[in-house]
Amino acid sequence: MDKLIITGGQTLKGELRISGAKNAALPILAATLLSETPVKVGNVPHLHDITTTIALLGHMGITITIDERLNIEIDTQSISRLEAPYELVKTMRASILVLGPLLSRFGKAHVSLPGGCAIGTRPVNIHLDCLTKMGAEITVKNGYIHASAERLHGTHLVMDQVTVTGTENIMMAAVLAEGTTIIENAAKEPEVEDLSHFLNCLGAKITGIGTSTITIEGVEKLQPKDLFYKILPDRIETGTYLTAAAITGGHIKLKDTHPKSLEIVIKKLRETGAEITCGDDWIELNMHGQRPKAVSIDTAPFPAFPTDMQAQFTALNTIATGTSIITETVFENRFMHIQEMQRMGAQITIKQNTAICEGIPELTAAPVMATDLRASASLVLAGLVAKGDTIVDRIYHIDRGYECIEEKLTQLGATIRRVPH
Ligand code: EPU
Numbered sequence: 001m002d003k004l005i006i007t008g009g010q011t012l013k014g015e016l017r018i019s020g021a022k023n024a025a026l027p028i029l030a031a032t033l034l035s036e037t038p039v040k041v042g043n044v045p046h047l048h049d050i051t052t053t054i055a056l057l058g059h060m061g062i063t064i065t066i067d068e069r070l071n072i073e074i075d076t077q078s079i080s081r082l083e084a085p086y087e088l089v090k091t092m093r094a095s096i097l098v099l100g101p102l103l104s105r106f107g108k109a110h111v112s113l114p115g116g117c118a119i120g121t122r123p124v125n126i127h128l129d130c131l132t133k134m135g136a137e138i139t140v141k142n143g144y145i146h147a148s149a150e151r152l153h154g155t156h157l158v159m160d161q162v163t164v165t166g167t168e169n170i171m172m173a174a175v176l177a178e179g180t181t182i183i184e185n186a187a188k189e190p191e192v193e194d195l196s197h198f199l200n201c202l203g204a205k206i207t208g209i210g211t212s213t214i215t216i217e218g219v220e221k222l223q224p225k226d227l228f229y230k231i232l233p234d235r236i237e238t239g240t241y242l243t244a245a246a247i248t249g250g251h252i253k254l255k256d257t258h259p260k261s262l263e264i265v266i267k268k269l270r271e272t273g274a275e276i277t278c279g280d281d282w283i284e285l286n287m288h289g290q291r292p293k294a295v296s297i298d299t300a301p302f303p304a305f306p307t308d309m310q311a312q313f314t315a316l317n318t319i320a321t322g323t324s325i326i327t328e329t330v331f332e333n334r335f336m337h338i339q340e341m342q343r344m345g346a347q348i349t350i351k352q353n354t355a356i357c358e359g360i361p362e363l364t365a366a367p368v369m370a371t372d373l374r375a376s377a378s379l380v381l382a383g384l385v386a387k388g389d390t391i392v393d394r395i396y397h398i399d400r401g402y403e404c405i406e407e408k409l410t411q412l413g414a415t416i417r418r419v420p421h
Contacts, residue, residue, distance in 0.1 A: 001393065001394055001395070001396060001421045002395050002396070002399075002418050002419065002420050002421055003391050003392060003393050003395060003418070003419050003421060004380060004383075004391070004392040004395050004398070004405075004406060004416060004417070004418055004419075005389050005390070005391050005392075005416070005417050005418075005419060006365075006380060006383030006384060006386075006389070006390045006392065006414065006415065006416045007388070007389050007415035007416075008363070008365060008383055008384055008385050008386040008387055008388065008389075008390065009385075009387070009415075010248065010384065010413050010414050010415055011248045011249050011250045011251075011289065011413065012244055012245045012248045012250035012251075012252055012384070012409070012412040012413055012414060013250055013251050013252060013412060013413050014252060014253075014411060014412045014413060015252065015253045015254075015255060016241060016252065016253075016254050016255070016408055016411060016412060017254075017255050017256045018233045018234055018237055018238050018241075018254050018255065018256050018257040019043075019045040019046075019233070019234055019237055019403040020042075020043035020044050020045045020230075020231035020232070020233065020234060021045070021190075021191055021194070021231055021232050021233060021234040021235065021236075021237075022045055022047055022049055022050070022234060022236075022400075022401050023094075023164070023189075023191040023234075023236075024190070024191040024194040024195065024231050024232050024234075025041070025044050025045060025050060025053075025231045026049060026050075026053055026094040026097060027094075027097050027165070027168040027172070027191065027192075027195045028041055028194065028195055028198045028229065028231060029041065029044075029050070029053045029054070029057065029072070029074070030053070030094075030097035030098050030100075030101055030168075030172065031101060031172050031195060031198060031199055031202070032057075032074040032076065033057075033060075033062075033076055033079075033098060033101035033102060033105060034101045034104065034105050034172060034175060034176060034199070034202060034204075034222050035074075035076060035202050035222045035223070035224060035227075036076070036077075036221055036222060036223045037075075037222075037223045037224055037225065037227075038073055038074065038075040038077075039073070039074055039202065039224060039227045039228075039229065040071055040072065040073045040074075040227065040228045040229070041071065041072050041074075041228075041229050041230075041231060042069070042070075042071040042072075042228060042229070042230045042231070043230045043231040043232075043233075044070060044071070044072055044231055045231075045234065045403045046070060046403050046404070047399065047400060047401060047402075047403055048396070048399045048400045049092050049094065049400045049401065052088055052091055052092045052095070053092070053094070053095075054066075054072070055088060056084055056088045056095055056098065057074065059081065059083070059084075059085065059088065060079050060080065060081045060082065060083065060098075061078050061079050061080030061081055062074060062075065062076050062078060062079055063075040063076075063077070063078050071228070079106070082102050082106050082108050082109050082110060083109070083110040083111070084096075084098050084099075084109075084110070084111040084112055085112060086112040086143060086144075088112075089111065089112035089113075089114055090112070090114075090115060092400075093114040093117060093122065093165075094165060095111070095112070095114070096111060096114055096124055096127065096165060096169065097165055097168060097169055097172075098111060099111045099127065099131070099145065099147060099169055099173075100127075100131070100168075100169035100170060100171070100172040100173035101172045101173070103131065103136055103147045103148070103149055103152065103173060104152055104172065104173040104174070104175065104176040104177060105176055107148060107149055107150060107151070108147070108148045109145070109146075109147045109148075110144050110145070110146050110147075111144065111145045111147075112143060112144050112145075113140060113143050113144065113145055117372075118333070118336060118371045118372040118375075119331040119333055119334045119336075119372050120331035120332045120333045120334065121332070122331075124145075124166070126159055126160055126161060126163050126166040127163075127165070127166045127169045127170070128140075128145065129160075130157050130159070130166070130169075130170045130173075130183075131147060131149075131152070131169075131170070131173060133155050133157060134149070134152040134153055134154070134155055134157075134170075134173060134174070134177060134181065135149050135150075135151075135152050135153045136148065136149040136152060137149065151176075151177065151178050152173055152174070152176070152177035152178070153177055153178045153179055154174060154177050154178060154179030154180040154181040154182075154216070154217075154218055155179075155181060155182075156181075156182045156184070157170065157181065157182065157183050157184065158184040158185055159183065159184065159185040159186065160185075161185075162185060162186075162187050162212075162301040163187060164187045164189050164191065164192060164301075166187070167183060167186045167187040167192050167214070168187075168191075168192055168195050170183055171183065171186075171192075171195065171196065171199065171206065171214060171216060172195075172199070174216035174218060175199055175202075175204040175206070175216060175218065175219065175222070176218060176219065176220075176221070176222070177216075177218040178218055179217075179218055180215060180216065180217050180218065181215070181216045181218070182213065182214070182215050182216075183213070183214045183215075183216070184212065184213050185212055186208075186211075186212050186213065186214045187301060187302070188210055188211065188212055188301070188302045188303065189301070189302040190232060190235060190258070190261040190302065191232070192210075193209050193210045194231065194232045196209040196210075196214070197209065198229050201224060201227055201229055202222040202224050202227065203219060203221075203222045203223065203224055204216065204219060204222065205217035205218075205219060232258055232261075233256055233257045233258045233281075234257075235257075235258060235261040235262050235265075235306075236306065236308045236309060236374070236401075237401075237402060237403075238254055238257045238258075238262055238283065239262055239265045239306070239308075239309045239312065240309070240312050240377050240381070240402070241254055241408070241412070242254065242262075242265070242266075242269055242274075242276075242283065242285050243269070243309070243312040243313060243315070243316050243381060244312075244380075244381050244384060244409065244412070244414075245285050245287065245412070246269055246272055246274050246285060246287050246292050246316060247292065247315060247316045247319065247381055247384060247385050248287075248384050248385060249287045249288070249289040249290055249291065249292075250285075250287055250412070250413075251284075251285070251286040251287065251288075252284070252285055252412055253282060253283070253284040253285075254282060254283050254284075255281065255282050256281060256282075257281060257282065257283055258281065259278040259279075259280075259281075259282075259283050262283070263303065264303060264304060264305050264306075265305070265306070265309055266278070266283070268295050268297060268305065268313065269285065271293065271295045272292035272293050272294075272295050272316065272320065273287065273290050273292055273293050274286065274287050274292070275287075275288065291319065291320065291321055291361070292316055292319070292320045292321070293320055293321050293322055294317050294320040294321060294322035294323055294324035294357070294359050295313065295316075295317065295320070295324055296324045296325040296326065296327075297310065297313050297324075297326055297327070298327040298329060299327065299328050299329055299330050300329050300330065301330070307328060307329075307330035307331055307334060308374050309374075310326060310328055310334060310374070311334070311337045311374045311375050311377065311378035312374065312377055312378045312381055313326065314326055314337065314338065314341065314348070314355065314357065314378060315337075315341065315378040315379070315381040315382045316381070317357040317359060318341055318344075318346035318347075318348070318357060318359065318360065318363060318382060319359060319360060319361065319362065319363060319385050320357075320359035321359055322359055323356065323357065323358050323359070324356075324357045324359070325354060325355070325356055325357075326354065326355040326356075326357065327353060327354045327355075328353050328354075328355075329353065332353070334372075334375075335350055335355055336371040336372065336375050337370075337371070337374075337375035337378045337379060338350060338355055340366075340368040340369060340370075340375075340379055340382075341363070341368075341378075341379070341382055343366045343368060344363040344364055344365065344366050344368065344382055344386055344390070345360065345362075345363050345364045346360070346363060346382070347359075347360055362385065362386070362387055363382055363385055363386035363387070364386055364387050364388060365383065365386040365387060365388030365389050365390040365391075366386075366390065366391075367390075367391040367393065368382075368383075368390060368391070368392055368393070369392075369393045369394050370392055370393065370394045370395060370397045370398065371394075371397070372397055373397045373398065373400050373401040373402075374401075375397070376392060376394070376395055376397040376398045377398060377401075377402060377405075379392045380392055380398070380405065380409070380416070383416075384409075384414055395418075406418050
């Protein structure tokens with residue numbers, strides 16, 4: 001397993017291009033299963049989770065062509081297996097996103113049940129309940145979800161809890177269902193919006209995009225002509241680099257990004273003392289060499305503060321002036337990075353889903369271990385401001401969600417290198 005070694009103490013400076021959004025690319029690649037004609041997607045980030053999704057589509061017998069610009073063309077005409085096997089699902093929970101499209105277009109799907117996860121139990125009961133209400137017959141046997149339906153029918157659904165992939169799965173299922181589906185308490189995340197726009201480009205009829213009530217009028221088939229769809233920029237990658245600059249007192253400009261999807265993160269970074277200016281597709285942050293001020297956060301579904309930025313803000317708070325309170329309301333076990341930060345000297349106490357952090361001037365380097373994607377990013381950020389060499393182990397998590405992280409941080413002046421194990 002590769003490791004990252006970060007020598008702390010550099011101030012980040014410079015410009016960077018932001019990649020396409022992992023959490024938009026994954027459902028959009030799954031949604032190509034709905035199209036009878038080939039479709040092409042661009043701005044797809046070069047990440048492990050994308051490779052896994054391509055392997056999953058390949059396992060189904062789908063024809064995938066990748067050009068020199070990494071645009072991906074998917075042609076589902078050759079599909080021969082309606083199955084997502086355990087070997088692939090266990091490495092990427094988002095594989096569950098093929099359930100809705102397979103069932104809706106082909107009337108059948110066998111998808112391995114995702115197992116536990118480092119950040120919480122993450123059940124898929126809402127996905128299955130909603131599909132059942134749309135007429136699917138679902139059984140769970142030998143660790144697999146077996147779903148079938150002659151044709152799904154539209155219905156009025158109220159989701160018990162806001163779920164991102166749950167909303168996406170049901171939206172994709174509803175696109176080819178008979179009649180109209182209304183999803184209430186739907187997720188409003190920008191990645192859900194991007195998927196809705198993509199589905200409409202395929203020929204779907206979705207309204208209420210970006211609101212908590214989404215209406216999908218079912219259509220018979222989707223046969224777009226020469227569709228090329230560009231994935232939206234990654235707001236979490238953007239937020240992670242902004243936080244990396246803020247924690248080091250730096251000055252950076254991020255290009256090809258989408259400031260509108262990051263309003264709360266920008267607001268919170270301003271509270272730390274950062275000067276931030278934005279254009280339509282760029283963000284510039286200048287910390288003027290100052291140590292950040294502590295900032296409290298409460299995670300919740302969009303447009304509130306994203307759980308996927310909690311660990312990075314925790315890293316920032318460890319070296320901020322003052323005390324912060326960090327409350328995690330989305331996942332029940334998303335503080336695993338804190339124990340590692342404590343080994344670097346961070347002063348944090350945890351009470352249930354709340355962490356209280358007393359900022360100190362400097363962390364000290366230590367060998368640390370990443371437990372999930374955002375936790376590992378937060379440990380890299382902590383390493384940027386730790387005295388000495390921080391060794392982050394198990395960085396395969398980082399490669400699932402950050403394109404070329406060490407190259408990008410090096411471009412901004414960090415001292416970071418990857419060592420193969
Ligand atoms: N939940 C249920 N039942 C369900 C579905 C969800 O109880 O059937 C619960 C979950 O256990 C959790 C809450 O609802 O407590 C919200 O989970 P959600 O379903 O929204 O999460 P997800 O769709 O599995 C996506 C992202 C995550 C991100 C969350 C929250 C993708 C592929 N993943 O997960 O991204 O943290 O939404 O915004 O879109 C990451 O990129 O590092 C990552 C973990």
